[in-house]
Amino acid sequence: MHLESVSWTDVDDVETALAMVPVGSTEQHGPHAPLGTDTLNAETVAESAAERFDGPIIVSPAVPVGVAEEHRQFSGTLWTSESTFRAYVRDIVGSLAFHGFDRIVLVNGHGGNIASLREVAATITRNDDAYAVPFTWFEAVGEHSSRMGHGGPLETSLLQHATPGTVHEHRLDDAAAKGGDQWGDWEHGVNLAFESAEFTENGVVGDPREASAALGEELLDAASDALVSLLETVSERNMEALSQW
Structure with a gap:
């Protein structure tokens, strides 16, 4: 059940404690993919x-702006501070928990959100009346995860499969030609770069020409199956055992 498309009386009749919050970003994804790529992909995986999932579940509206200042050199990118982002996500989870939806999976589509989501989920679980865990879709697609990049084959493929009209196919060659080979500028395990513009001319990392709708379908199946398994585990989690800590 998607909250934005139903009435409050519909929600009142749902018997479940389980909810998902899609979390994305509004940031550059090269010349070929939309600024809302991370949000679109998070919503796609959550919806799938x-x-x-075998049972009722609540899906909240997506969080469309995340921790993305590293892309600020590219027009249209929006960002928030980590503290503001964590506080906002915590408030959303608190709202859901107030209505009895107190087992929450944060379905993430943006790498820059990962650390903050883990931290806020721990804060919620330790201090609030809810249990929250983060899930990042591109970390749950097996061997494909190593090809993640940025605006590269994984993100582009999922868009091509789920929201095909959003990809500018005629720009893929340019996206690949002016993109970077890896995320960051590394020295002895340390990323020396704080801005994505330091290692990619047009915001792309990886070759989006390797993308395909068929790969996107495979990625969606893998991510969705992993998320369903996580939802089942969260729904059965012993909250009384957690509370003793």
Whole structure:
């Protein structure tokens, strides 16, 4: 059940404690993919998992702006501070928990959100009346995860499969030609770069020409199945055992 498309009385009739919060970003993804790529992909995975999950589940509206200042040199990118982001996500989870939806999976589509989501989920679980865990879709696609990049084959493929009209196919060659080979500028395990513009001319990392709708379908299946398994585990989690700590 998607909250933005139903009435409050519909929500009042749902018997579940389980909810998902899609979390994305509004940031550059090269010349070929939309600024909302991370949000679109997070919503796609959450919706697919909700359809596959055996039981009622609440899906909140997506969080469309995340921790993305590293992309500020590229026009249209929006960002918030980590503290503001964590506080906002915590408030959303608190709202859901107030209505009895107190087992929450934060379905993430943006790498820059990962650390903050882990931290806020721990804060929520330790201090609030809810249990929250983060899930990042591109970390749950097996061997494909190593090809993640940025605006590269994984993100582009999922867009091509789920929201095909959002990809500018005629710009893929340019995206690949002016993109970077890896995320960051590394020395002895340390990323020396704080801005993505330091290692990619047009914001792309990886070759989006390797993307395909068929790969996107495979990625969606893998991510959705993993998310459904996580939802089942969260729904059965012993909250009394957690509370003793």
